[in-house]
Amino acid sequence: MNRTNRLLYMVAALVGLVWLFFFPHFRQAFLKQFYFMPFLGVVAATVANTTPAAAGIVYFPVLTRLSIDPATAVQFSLIIQAYGMGLGSFKWFLFNKKLFMVKLLPLCFLGGTIGIVIGIVFVPIDTPEILTLIFNSIGFIFTQIIFFSILLKRTYPNFTIDLNRSNVIVLFVFSLVGGIISGWIGFGIDTIFYFLLTFWYRINPAMAIVTSISLMAALSVVGTVLNLVFNSVPLALWYSAVPGVTLAGLFLASYFAVRLGARNILVLFAFLLTVDFLMAFWTQNTVPMSHTFRMILTYLIVGYLLVIHVKIFKQSYKDVNKELGEFQPNDIR
Incomplete structure (x- = not known):
């Protein structure tokens, strides 16, 4: 066992001991209400640490469909992402620190922090229907961008961004907007930041992810602190998800990412967003429409998405985005 693996197992063991220590305090809530959260945590943390979407993309639709208030789902998403994506970042750093665009992080973190303060403290959205609609609409738009980038066979040759005045403004503004959205729905800056890096600056997708x-x-750490001060944090939910999130963040996510490759991860990411959008669109009541119109529009969307998926999968693997950067260390020069 090498040094890196020993360190990961030590972290996992420490988390396990702390989790067991607090088990009596959360025992009733865990066994009666949230027993499924470790399994959901594995899925969500794997998605969060392999794709340009935070764990909220899994937690939000699942928890709201289990009658958990959307605002609570957002607060939970932030606190579990602070933990799970923090572990994932730690694992990626051990795997290859060159995958991090360190020069961009302070600027984008500043913009995102200002944005999430605005979203949580000054301009909060408390209406569940609006939160759900925003979440799924943003997800569907991003899905289409992914589909067409794959079909157009875009290449991503760049590894750095020159921080001149115009680029600083662009990065800051997008981070600000992403922070506001993250304050509203629990994620957003990661997805927006990924698309900005890849589709505007054509940065290696592995680095962007x-x-x-x-x-x-x-x-997510900033958002959690703000929720502790101004709102509330569902600690029982968080505690229940920790075992699965720890397993995925330290071990499973990077394993699957390396073996699937960046292109297949993007297809998986787009598929998840598409399914969630269709489920939400069929059940939503925010935008009034007749049942007949809803059915017609749903069939049109399904038909359109079916055509897109067929076009993608008809192309051979080697012909689609041959220069799409992977997660292997020797791919980052």
Whole structure:
């Protein structure tokens, strides 16, 4: 066993001991209400630490469909991301620290911090229906960008960004907007930051994904502190998810990321966003519409997405984004 693996096992053992120590305090809530959270945590943390989407993309739709208030789901997403994506960032750093675009993080963290303060403290959205609609609409838009980037066979040759005045302004503004959205729905800056890096600056996607994960982790800490001061934090939910999140953050996420590759991860990411959008659209009542119109629109969307997926999977693996950067250390020069 090498030094890195020993360190990871030591962290996992320490987390396990602390979790068991606090078990009597959360025993009733865990066994009666949240017994499923470790399993959900494995899935959510794996998604969060392999794709440019935070764990909220899994937690939010699942928890709200289990009758947990959307505002509580957002607060939970932030605190569990602070932990889980923090572990994931630590693991990625051990794997290859060159995957982090360190020069960008202070600027983007500053913009994101200002944004999340605005979103949580000054302009909060407390209406569950609006939160749900914002979440799924943003996700669907990002899905289409991913689909067409794959179909157009974009290449991503860049590894750095020159921090001149115009780039500083662009990065700061996008981080500010991402921070506001993160304050509202529990994630956002990671996905926006990823798309900015890849589609505007054509940065290696592996670097963009890992950097966005670390940025979302740091901003989730800020959001959690703000919720502790101004709102509340669902500690029982967080405690219940910790075992699964620890397993995925330290071990599973990077394992799957390296073996799936950046391109397949993006396809998986887009698929998850698409399924969630369709489920939410079919059940939502925020925008009034007749049942017939809802069915027609749903069939049109499904047909459109089916055509897109067929086009993607008809292309051979080697013909799609051959220059899409992977997570292997020797891919980052």
